[in-house]
Amino acid sequence: MKLTWILIAAALPALAQQPGFDFKSLDKLAANAKETTNINLEGDALKAAAGLMGDAFRNLTSVNVHSYEFAKTGQYNEQDLAPVRTFLKSLNWTKIVDVKESDETSEIYLQALPDGKIAGLAVLVAEPKEVTVVFLQGALDPRDLKKLGGLGIPNIELDHGGKKD
Amino acid sequence: MNLEDDLRRALQREAAPPDFAARVLARTRPRRAFLFAVAAAVTVAALVPPGIYQYRQRQKATEARDQLVLALSITQVQLLHIQQQIQHHTRHAQ
Numbered sequence: 001m002k003l004t005w006i007l008i009a010a011a012l013p014a015l016a017q018q019p020g021f022d023f024k025s026l027d028k029l030a031a032n033a034k035e036t037t038n039i040n041l042e043g044d045a046l047k048a049a050a051g052l053m054g055d056a057f058r059n060l061t062s063v064n065v066h067s068y069e070f071a072k073t074g075q076y077n078e079q080d081l082a083p084v085r086t087f088l089k090s091l092n093w094t095k096i097v098d099v100k101e102s103d104e105t106s107e108i109y110l111q112a113l114p115d116g117k118i119a120g121l122a123v124l125v126a127e128p129k130e131v132t133v134v135f136l137q138g139a140l141d142p143r144d145l146k147k148l149g150g151l152g153i154p155n156i157e158l159d160h161g162g163k164k165d
Numbered sequence: 166m167n168l169e170d171d172l173r174r175a176l177q178r179e180a181a182p183p184d185f186a187a188r189v190l191a192r193t194r195p196r197r198a199f200l201f202a203v204a205a206a207v208t209v210a211a212l213v214p215p216g217i218y219q220y221r222q223r224q225k226a227t228e229a230r231d232q233l234v235l236a237l238s239i240t241q242v243q244l245l246h247i248q249q250q251i252q253h254h255t256r257h258a259q
Contacts, residue, residue, distance in 0.1 A: 046233070
């Protein structure tokens, strides 16, 4: 009986926190990229960083932004992005935006919470010479993204469209 | 001679040798300096590491904040880009 409780207690943290995306599965992209930007923040570092930015981002649990820039077109193929889509599908993230142009794909995925907030935001943008993968996890109010405007970052109206100062 | 005389003689006040004060001070000075050094070291040991720790924590937080701002700005730029694509498609569809 004791052993059962110990096993349950050990499993709880794993159940509470969903596994993060393994960016090593995008190593193929990184290998051919001219320039890569990898930002991975979680735990105490993220808490400290968010603490310096006010209340808006206090509930973030992990931030992963990976950007790959290529010298010329054709240095990656759609199949290289499959791990991202497979991961999001496996965790039942909802694809809310899917824009396909001749040489470009843009997708936004959300993990929704019942109270209207989001538990996670994923963005996948594949341009001919650039691929960007974003994973923001943690309770986040979509309106909080607007608060970035105060940091010198262009402000966005997510609901009505249009760029604000 | 009786006991009283012996005691009186033994307890009679005697003047200290002329260099007595100098000798006492010479003996106590190094000890005072040592104690002062120990007290200073203890004070430094008590104050400096927490200060350094706090400074490093602050520095780490600032670096992490810069990374978070960059990450969120990349996210915003991409969202803005997608938004413009949607608007472009919407305009063409109308």
